[in-house]
Amino acid sequence: MARRRNPFDELEEMFERMGRQFEEMGGQFGGGEMGWKAGPISVDVADQGDQFLVTADLPGFEKDDIDITLRDNRLRIAAEHESEIEEGDEEYLRQERSQRSMSRTISLPDPVDESNVSAEYRNGVLTVKLPKLGGNDESHSIDVN
Numbered sequence: 357m358a359r360r361r362n363p364f365d366e367l368e369e370m371f372e373r374m375g376r377q378f379e380e381m382g383g384q385f386g387g388g389e390m391g392w393k394a395g396p397i398s399v400d401v402a403d404q405g406d407q408f409l410v411t412a413d414l415p416g417f418e419k420d421d422i423d424i425t426l427r428d429n430r431l432r433i434a435a436e437h438e439s440e441i442e443e444g445d446e447e448y449l450r451q452e453r454s455q456r457s458m459s460r461t462i463s464l465p466d467p468v469d470e471s472n473v474s475a476e477y478r479n480g481v482l483t484v485k486l487p488k489l490g491g492n493d494e495s496h497s498i499d500v501n
Contacts, residue, residue: 397433397460408464408486415480416456422482424475424498429467431484434459475500 402409414422414435423434436457469489476483477500484498 397435397458399433399460399462401462403465406488408466408468408488410462410482410484410486412460412482412484413480414458414477414482417480419477419500422477422500424482424484424500426468426470426473426486426498429464431462431464431486432459433462433482433484473498477501 398413400409400411402411410431410433412433414433417435417437421435421437423432423436425432434457436455438453438455440453464486466488468486472487472489474485475498482500
């Protein structure tokens with residue numbers, strides 16, 4: 357008897373194929389030259405026993421470009437940067453604009469102490485420390501040092 361194929365396997369293959377095509381397409385637009393970047397923020401999430409440590413790569417962003425929120429054990433990291441280059445006179449010999457926007461939401465497996473969460477941004481790397489405890493339903497904004 358022939359085994360039926362799982363339709364969800366086909367969907368997963370389709371999404372992987374689409375992801376590869378979008379990555380290839382990103383190279384056609386000049387890669388990083390104009391600041392266009394495909395894909396989400398790369399993160400590492402470590403369970404250190406008493407806290408979660410989230411490390412995110414955000415090269416090229418400033419501290420003020422980063423927004424971090426925590427709600428219902430979901431950490432959201434977003435970064436947005438706009439720049440404009442102008443050269444020449446009134447006849448526009450050169451004028452360029454770029455806009456970069458990235459975000460990532462991470463579900464945490466255990467409740468965290470939202471009042472003691474801390475974040476630091478240094479040399480393009482964001483580090484968020486989330487002490488484990490209990491939480492509530494309110495959303496909290498986290499300052500980046």
